[in-house]
Each structure stands twice: as structure tokens, then as C-alpha cells.
Amino acid sequence: MLDVRRLALLAAVVDTGSMTAAADQLGYTPSAVSQQLRRLEVEAGQPLLHRQARGVRPTEAGALLAGHARHVLRRLSAAEADLAELAGLRRGTVAMGVFPTIASALLPQAVSRFRRQHPDLRLDVRSTRFDELVELLEDGTVGIALLWDYAWNRVDVPDISLTPLLDDPTVLIVAADHRLARKRFTTMSDLAHEDWIVRAHEHPVAEVLERSCRAAGFTPKIAFEANDYQEAQAMVSVGVGIALAPRTAVRNPHPDVRVLALGTDVPARRVLLAHRQDRLRAPAELALHQLVVDVAREYQTKP
Amino acid sequence: MLDVRRLALLAAVVDTGSMTAAADQLGYTPSAVSQQLRRLEVEAGQPLLHRQARGVRPTEAGALLAGHARHVLRRLSAAEADLAELAGLRRGTVAMGVFPTIASALLPQAVSRFRRQHPDLRLDVRSTRFDELVELLEDGTVGIALLWDYAWNRVDVPDISLTPLLDDPTVLIVAADHRLARKRFTTMSDLAHEDWIVRAHEHPVAEVLERSCRAAGFTPKIAFEANDYQEAQAMVSVGVGIALAPRTAVRNPHPDVRVLALGTDVPARRVLLAHRQDRLRAPAELALHQLVVDVAREYQTKP
């Protein structure tokens, strides 16, 4: 393969009409230029430059090669410009994975702000369950993912770097006509005789309930197992029972339910930002990363 | 500037989907490929490949760069193909300088044969006088030139390489009704009382006459100074005098003159092939060089 640096030298020499001028322009010594062009001529198997008393002039082959060189150099510049566009966030795609319940509060704000700040970037958001999020992260389908965990079961995946975003306290959902509906705050010990609605499939919030009740000295009576928080709220609203939920999951609650804070002794869900710890990360990813951290910080201070 | 060899590596990796396969294909070790791509990523400032368990997959930036790489590589191949065309005599131009009197005999045959053998090459022939021929040769305007000299004044130009082509004996031109017109051969000593026609402007043939007459013991009587051999023949044909000429110059003589051979004691013109002694010469030039040598050899044996 022809050496492109030599071709660039040739093009400069042909343009300037002199090796010394080309050397000067490219920051080399005339000797280096002379040597490289000599090699290029040997590679080409034919003379590329007519040496004249005053500078040089391209031969037919030299002019031909110089033309090709210019094309190649233009293309390389274009490639560099493209990289600069990606780096400058004027182009590119970033994919983020999220879990469903985050989508109701923190995520919309992050997405809309990102779209506003970087109108030329494309942002793909995939919402799926925890296990798949980690897979997507590991195989590079998404560059960034939002994860969650609880204190007794911290996320720990090799080669995945985590940034805690916010603590998502567990809240109590009661029907609008429930005896506690008027209160803004209560404690677990006050709830010993309630019927409970939990998330099905051994969902972590079930364990939150378990642990909190045990700490308060009673065993919860399970009245219903819901598939999501919408379902849970619906059941709560008609008085089937009461339920626990992370606060972000009930950011826009069902009209016939009320949300009460609980004490800090009830475990809070932690929301994390995760990415593969690669040496290098795509610029658009870094931008989204920082933006999500910022949004989360604001969200934490004034929820 | 992005390193094209690295880009080629990237393109191969993207094509094959694996560093090892690319390394194999290009004759490197996987380690080398890995190291070079790592560097390329650092240069690019962003990841180019997603490392997966089974091979790698390009990132957005990687795919972009690989695309540019393919264009560059295609262009380089085209450049190499062009060089091969020049080398393979399927393309190119060669310029040759000649002196006028050679154009009547040896040259037409060389040109027509060259055109026949290399229909894709362009052959430019410039006819001019000796001094300018050397200049054209020196500044590369022509790659090859036909020159001539006489024994007492050999061509010797620095950095110009010479190949003797043929000896061009001096002949005698007489009118068709001249006393010697029936003979095929004569000697200078038989011509002591003739009137002579010579080439003007101190043309070398005047010196040939000078020297030959002196050797034969007489001084020639100059009747007319002609500007070229056509003019000289015309004057000879009407009986103004007789003239000397190189045989090639009167290859197609005037109908009313006769050409007689002279002895070897009359100096012969030497015809030479000249070129700059560059390390490298254009392939088309080399081809023409060889062809002219061949034609001259044939011409010499059966003139």
C-alpha cells in the first residue's frame, strides 16, 4: 500500500513547486522530504519529479499520484471532521436503558432537557427490567442505564461503574377515604392491622414490606398481588388494602388514593446511573451522563 | 492526520467482526491489531469498537471511520493501478526530441513501430536544433533525444547518458548530368576542381568538407551556401556545384541528383540516443529507448 504521508508530501511539493517550501510548510527539513520522495519514487517504480535547477516539477506519474493524494487527504479531513462532530455533540446517537417506574418522574425531565441542549443528537431510551438492563449495558446496546437497588442487596456487576443518583424513599399509599388519608406522615407500627397489596413475582418492594413489618413487630396480611403500581393503586383506591411504593413510582398518583411519608427506618430504594467502565466513552454518552446526574441532584433537593 | 494503516486495520476488523480474523487476513498478530486499534481510539477520542465476548462490533464512530477508510483504500488502490498502467505501457506520454535531418529516414520507422506496439501511449516528437535539444533534455521536457556528432567534436554533456545508434556516412551529391553521375563511388582526390555547395552558418558538414579536402590536398571552392539539404540538392541539380551530406539526410534524394559513396577517410556523422542519467526513468521512455536502439540496428545492417 502506498504510504499516505509520502503522498501528502508529494502533493505539497507539487503544489509549492519546491521540496524546501513543502518541508517548511509541513514542518520538516528539506532532507527528510527529499528522502521520503526518493522512497516514493522507488515504490512507484518511476520518477515522480523532474529535478530542475530551481525547484522541481512533477512528471506525468507524479501529477497523477498527487491528484490521488489530494483526494485521499480530503477524505481523511472529512473523517476527522466527522469525529469532531461526534466529539462536539453536533452529531451522534446515545442509547439509555431505564427501568419502568423511573419513567414517570426523573426521566422525562432528563430527556427533554437533553433534547433541548443537544438538538442534533439522537437519544434512544429503552425501558426494561433489571436483568436485561445489565445485559444491554454489557453488550453495548446501551451506553448508559438507570438501575436501582436496596441496602441489603447492592448492585455489583463486574466492569460496570455506578453513580448513586438519588434516594427514593418508600411511601405509603392509602385510599382517599382511609382513616389515615388526611395525614401526611405515619409509621409502620401504626399499620399492624392493615391489609396489604404487594407487587407480585417476589418484587423487592415485597421485601421492603416484609422487613419493615418485622422491624415493627408484626407480619403483614397480604390481600392482593399486583403486577405494577398502576394496578396496585387501583386496588388501593377501592379499599382492598394499602401498599408501599417508591415515591417516584407514584409521582402522579391515582386520584382516589393518598400518599403518606414513612420514617427513615423504612428502607429507601436507591437509584443509580450505570455504565461500562471503558477507558473511553462516547462523547454523547458522557454528556448524557452528566446531564442525568445534574437532573437527579435537582430532583433530590426539590422533589 | 489519521493513520491510514490503522484505518485499514479498523475496516478489516469491522468487516470480519473480529480482531483475530483481521490480523490473520492482513498478516499480523492479534496483539498488533489490538494495540493499533487502541491507539486509533485514543486518537479519535472515543471508542470505535464494542468489545464483546465473541469478537467486536463497531460503535457509531467506528462504523463512520470504517466507511471513510474504505474510500481511502479504494483511492489508494486506484493510484496503484494507475502506476501499474504507466509501468505496463497501457498509459502514458513520452516526448522525444530529434534533429531535422534524421526525420527523413530512421525516425518515421521508429515512430510508426512505436505507435503500433503501444497504441495506448502518446508519443510527442519535437524537432529542433542541437543546442535546444540538450536544453529540452536537461529540463525534462523530453525524456529522450536523438543527437549527432563528429569524431573531432564528440558530444559530452554532464549527466546525459549517450548510446551510439549508427554511423551515418558522408556521401556526395552530384547533378544527374554530372560527369560522375553514373558512378556509385568516388574519392575526394577526384573532386579537387569542382565547385562546392555547403550548408551555411558554420554547419559541421562545412568542416567535413574542409577536413576532407585538406586531407586530399586541395582547398574547396565554395559556390553557394544553402540553408538546408533540400536547398543544397536543388542547387546541385541545376549544376551550380556538388555537395557533401550525411547519407540519412538524402535518403529520398531530389530526382535530378545522384548520390555517390565516398571512402571511409571522409568523416562520418554519428547518431546518438541521449537521455538524462536519472536513477529512475519512466517506463514509456525505456520502451521507446529500446525500440529506437532496435530500429537503428536494423537500419545500420540494411540501410
Place this chain on the structure above:
DNA sequence: ACACCCGTGAAGCTTTGCTTCACGCTCAGA
């Protein structure tokens, strides 16, 4: 559980490329 394939890293050798220094040549001006 095993071998196999993939990517990666450290160390070291070889090649390449560039600089420095010096020379020959040509042209322009004193």
C-alpha cells in the same frame, strides 16, 4: 470441567523516520 478462541498486556527487538551537518550545484548581484 475441559479445551478453545478471543482480546489484551509487558518486554524487547527491528525498522522507520527525522534531524544534524556537510557538500555540490545554479542563479543573481556585486
Place this chain on the structure above:
DNA sequence: TCTGAGCGTGAAGCAAAGCTTCACGGGTGT
């Protein structure tokens, strides 16, 4: 005619880049 500036070139040597070898860790499929 001489002289200096500009140009291309060459030898020597140094610094850097590139590649190989050898070795390891991790994931996959039998």
C-alpha cells in the same frame, strides 16, 4: 569573476513507532 543565497542530496546517528513473542484472563461450547 567572484560570492552568497537557495535548492536538492547524502551519511550518520538518534528517537520513536511497530511488530513479535510469550503469557494471562474470560467467555463459549462440547
